[in-house]
Amino acid sequence: MQDFGRNLKFELLKLLRNRMIIIVSVVLLTANMVAAYRLCDVENDAKTEYYAQGVAAVIKDAESRYGAEEGKNGFTARYYKMIADKYSKLRTDKEPEAVTGYGQYLSYIYVDLFLLSCCAFCAAFTFRREKETGEMQTLYAYKHGRRGYAAVKLTACAITTTVLVLLFCLSSFTGVFVRGGFVDFTGGGARLQDLKAFIYAPNEISVLSAVLVSVLYKIPVCIALAFFAGGVSYLFNSGALAAAVSAVFMYGSYMLNNRSYINKNAFLRNCNLFASIRPSNIFGELRCINVFGFAIPAYVVNIVLPLLLIVFFGAVFFELHLNRASVTIKLPKLKFKRKRKIKQAKPHGLFAYEFRKIFKSKLCVAVIALTLIAGAIVSVISVRAFPYPEQVYKKYCERWQGRYCYEIEDEYNAEQKKINDGFEAYSAMRYGRPVEGIDNPVQAADYYIANYEGFRLFREKYERLIELHEQDKDTPILFEGGYRRFFESGADIFLILSAVFLCTYLATYDRVNNTESVMTTTKKGRGKLPWIKFAALMTVSGALYAAFTLITFLPILFKFGMALPYADTYAVPGFEACGGMSLGRYVALMFILRFIGVVLLCLFCCGISSLIKNHITAMAATAWIYVIPIFLLKNAENKAARCVEPSLLLDGSGFMQLFSSPGAVAVSILICVVIPCILFIPFIRKVIKWNFR
């Protein structure tokens, strides 16, 4: 036991003395605090009467269903009886001001994303360290190198994860506190149901207890996930592959948990690991799972499942370690593959060799292929959504395309009359009234049913065009669906991640392969090579970006069309910030800005790669900096708030939407342009530092 304690102490010291762990943890904790501050909405709208109505509706529904099932004594009857009993006890008071901060804290969900990333990073380091430093063979030869080692690793990982959970919860709390969410802390004693987000909570506990329980619920989930991430990183021989598998599992599950089709399925909704990490799942409305006919509340399952997984993943790690298991992924050899002829290499230029570094790596080729396939799938799925009213709207737009609103007044009024007549006929037939003045009422009613929604959309557009006409901003009629979709396609996260992967891969390639010291002693390796490398990665990421944009652009173009490129951007609602610019120019400018965005991304990646030696760390740092603001500001109502997104130029359209706010443009230029340029300085120094010796 004494040895165990001593080994555990050393294991924790390894973590604490690792600079990268400290940096990553501090950065993520700060990001979490900033996000909590940014997303905290302290204004309390407290529409309590709606909650009261909601609770009453739940009780009424549960009682009626129970009534129908009464006497059967099955799961459904017991479930609705439980719901009716639970909710009948609830009061539905107005939310007191003192509990607003607690409510904001419990409703802040992005902490999970930061927390899971940090736990996975620390777990991977804890489990993988000896493997990477080549100490495994020595360890196996020692007394505590087998079972003792596994037990110490798991304990160290669990302790670290617990500490991280507490720190992250504290940072979220601090974010809300700094924002002014807490008038005072007395609200902790109030009932959980006093919080508007937890009005349907079935348990009678205080707000403070709920906060503590939510923290306690996070611990087993995070430990289970850390054990999983650590085990995976231990199993794979390639650190990059292990990180990729872990990331796909964790973030994939996390994203999947938020999808509507998961939420519709009670079992998946409650029995997935991520359900336990979110307070709304634990304290939300009563959810039960059918276990052999017994209604087991989801909050019980949410604590049991992680505990079972901790035991399972822990046992798996023991087995992995004791059996010295490791996995090297080899692509299967296809039988029909012809035997490759050995070709003699020929000399090429340096540029070609930089390309070879990327295209000879199976991982890079897989990333490029997957990005393009994902782009194609997402693009096809998005263009398939062409609702019927929009199709009718398109028909109206194409009917008067290129003409101005004042030119079509008579025809528009005639169409309006036709729709009105159809409505008259429809309502008369529905309520059995006689139809007067309409020749063919059935046809008229059918016309109304088929075209009303589409015409309503067109009417909104027509009225808007009239308004613009009155402001001397005449814009011809056109179907803007194609433009809108293209402008909204934005900077895809897949694409950014792939570009970041490729850029950091190439930028850190020489250092990772330990050949940098040789490169820098050659004539072209010092002066020319970095620029060639920069040009190569700009070409690769630019080409990837162009291909991806084309994959997004062409389906939209073919399905929705992008007519009248000379028309003004006023024609596309929501994108008027560049009023006075034609749509064709807007699209061209968007492409140019995107290209500049790619160049800046390359600058950023090169800069980060000059500062951080390891490829995975450089990639993770850049990806976080680029992707997290997109997540956080995705639904921001104020478009100017997006000015802090470093990826805004990759969006193109997003940057142009800031044009109405010069301050936001300045901030955006600072973040998107100036910071990457400053970061690029260490990279340039590498090229010119010979002169400083």
Added chain:
Amino acid sequence: MELSINNVSKSYKQNKALSGFTLSFSPGVYALLGPNGSGKSTLMNIITGNLKKDSGVITYNGKDISKMGMEYLSLLGYMPQYPGIYLQFTAEEYLYYIAALKGVKDPVEQITEVLREVELDDVRSMKTSTFSGGMKQRLALAQAVIGDPKILLLDEPTAGLDPKQRIAIRNYISRISFNKIVIIATHVVSDIEYIAKTAIFLKKGVITDCGAPSELAKKAAGDVWSIRCGADEVTAYQNRYKVINIQSDGADVNLRVLSYTKPTDNAKPEAPTLEDEYIRVFAN
């Protein structure tokens, strides 16, 4: 052709890695000998420009190398202590890449010849990821030699090689050193004993001794003894003298001992080697 290092110093925080190193190199093989942390690799890295020196001047044919820039780099061939190789490239591709970096005009013949010399001709089209440690070591040597550099810096070039390859590489280095300054940093004294023009003993960043290996070896003359004794006496001898070698021969043991005076009556004087001198210098 002369590479002069004048009063070069380098410190890592409190530790002095090189302290006022001064020496001139002319064509031939030079061996840098010294224990771990004596400053051999630091000196190599300063000469290549990978490391910034704290003070001092390095000149090549009288010109300050920091002012020569690319002209100086085109003279260099460098094999680091832990050479890295692109695992996705074939041996041949890797050498072509290095040739491109060095700006070699027509590398085909040169690469074919170098690959033959380092005995990698048969595996030239194989990916380097399939290579053994020794093969990678030889490939790293090959890349350093490409472009016929005038200054060849080799940091432990024979590490991980079997005796046959060791001799082959040793002879190859000796053969190409006629019109080059070859500086080899190593711990293995026997590797350079017969090919080095000059051996430099480096201790804590300071030259302790410098000269032809045979001349240096002579400095230990009269101090090397062989003693035949019983196994139970070995510890007593180890406590009193620097024992270089212990060879067990059944019940008795043959010891090779360093001593300024005759250790025992039955001790026989031995002909000194460079290794004896190395031990003599670095023992204390």
